[in-house]
Amino acid sequence: MTLDISITPSASPRTDAEVAEILANPGFGTHFTDHMLLVEWTPEQGWHNARIEAYGPLSLDPATAVLHYAQETFEGMKAYRHEDGSVWTFRPEENAKRMIRSSQRLAFPELPVEDFVQAVDALVDTDRRWVPDNAGEKSLYVRPFMFASEAFLGVRPAQHVTFMVIASPAGAYFKGGVKPVSLWLTEEYTRAGRGGMGAAKTGGNYASSLVAQQEAMAHGCDQVVFLDSQEGKYVEELGGMNMYYVFADGRIVTPATGTILEGITRASVIELAGKMGHQVEERRFSIDEWRTGVESGEIVEIFACGTAAVVTPVGELRSAAGTVPAPASTELTGRIRQSLVDIQYGRAEDSFGWMHRVG
Numbered sequence: 139m140t141l142d143i144s145i146t147p148s149a150s151p152r153t154d155a156e157v158a159e160i161l162a163n164p165g166f167g168t169h170f171t172d173h174m175l176l177v178e179w180t181p182e183q184g185w186h187n188a189r190i191e192a193y194g195p196l197s198l199d200p201a202t203a204v205l206h207y208a209q210e211t212f213e214g215m216k217a218y219r220h221e222d223g224s225v226w227t228f229r230p231e232e233n234a235k236r237m238i239r240s241s242q243r244l245a246f247p248e249l250p251v252e253d254f255v256q257a258v259d260a261l262v263d264t265d266r267r268w269v270p271d272n273a274g275e276k277s278l279y280v281r282p283f284m285f286a287s288e289a290f291l292g293v294r295p296a297q298h299v300t301f302m303v304i305a306s307p308a309g310a311y312f313k314g315g316v317k318p319v320s321l322w323l324t325e326e327y328t329r330a331g332r333g334g335m336g337a338a339k340t341g342g343n344y345a346s347s348l349v350a351q352q353e354a355m356a357h358g359c360d361q362v363v364f365l366d367s368q369e370g371k372y373v374e375e376l377g378g379m380n381m382y383y384v385f386a387d388g389r390i391v392t393p394a395t396g397t398i399l400e401g402i403t404r405a406s407v408i409e410l411a412g413k414m415g416h417q418v419e420e421r422r423f424s425i426d427e428w429r430t431g432v433e434s435g436e437i438v439e440i441f442a443c444g445t446a447a448v449v450t451p452v453g454e455l456r457s458a459a460g461t462v463p464a465p466a467s468t469e470l471t472g473r474i475r476q477s478l479v480d481i482q483y484g485r486a487e488d489s490f491g492w493m494h495r496v497g
């Protein structure tokens with residue numbers, strides 16, 4: 139515990155009845171808890187002025203650097219309520235370490251792992267009545283983020299940085315049960331190049347993905363899949379999820395290119411699948427291997443994973459060149475998904491030591 143966090147309770151928190159009504163149907167990203175956490179950084183003072191206060195709008199100078207040059211990085215994680223009422227997060231140190239890696243790429247100061255975890259714990263604990271019960275895979279989505287808060291239009295790393303944590307109750311990603319997502323292969327846009335920001339969790343990567351996502355939706359697909367920018371040949375990932383290919387012989391392949399964002403769900407699936415006896419290969423995976431593998435029946439399942447959806451089966455792949463049909467099965471996808479969710483909600487033994495108790 140190195141941050142000295144002062145807590146000023148909200149003068150107008152939502153009533154228990156209002157919270158209950160929101161938690162009955164939380165949706166995603168529209169309702170926010172009563173509080174937010176802020177920490178500031180300057181070269182002279184380091185991280186300071188850590189505080190939890192009422193959730194509300196920020197007042198920013200129009201010259202605030204993030205609004206112009208997008209020096210920003212974020213994380214996404216969830217808090218889960220277990221049957222006994224206790225509240226837990228999933229591998230929060232991994233989010234903390236990833237934010238440090240993103241910070242290094244974005245020329246930010248580093249927030250130490252223990253400070254990150256302490257900050258998330260403090261906000262979740264303050265707003266713990268906002269963590270939904272565990273019926274129907276609800277959770278409290280937690281969004282830590284860091285931005286250039288200095289009012290200065292020169293181009294250089296900001297000398298005033300703000301780290302914040304906000305939280306938003308989230309309903310099940312799939313309402314009517316898990317169903318495969320259809321994908322559009324974009325041949326026009328890429329999400330990351332060599333030496334770029336592909337491995338950092340930063341808003342700019344999302345800004346550049348929006349037009350490709352629009353293209354996907356115009357073609358009647360749920361999500362877009364990106365290829366590498368150099369050869370236009372190797373699968374990278376979706377806008378916010380990592381990919382997995384399951385072969386008939388039990389092998390599983392997940393793309394590794396150096397320009398993907400390495401998900402914590404992705405890393406957890408590698409460990410889980412290994413424990414289930416599958417050999418997992420992290421390597422380049424071409425779009426041709428996808429096409430021919432599904433056509434020959436060698437690829438039996440495809441899935442995508444990330445904090446929001448956990449694990450989701452992938453259906454057909456559409457592109458200008460034609461459609462690759464959905465693989466036949468979703469059996470292993472379902473089992474991996476269930477194992478992960480059971481650990482997160484405390485219904486299965488946490489043999490990897492992934493869960494972190496809050497409060």
Ligand SMILES: *Cc1c(COP(=O)(O)O)cnc(C)c1O
Binds near residue numbers: 379399402404
């Ligand atoms: C956050 C993110 C993921 C998934 O990471 P998780 O830690 O599993 O949630 C995958 N791809 C991109 C581009 C992301 O930003």
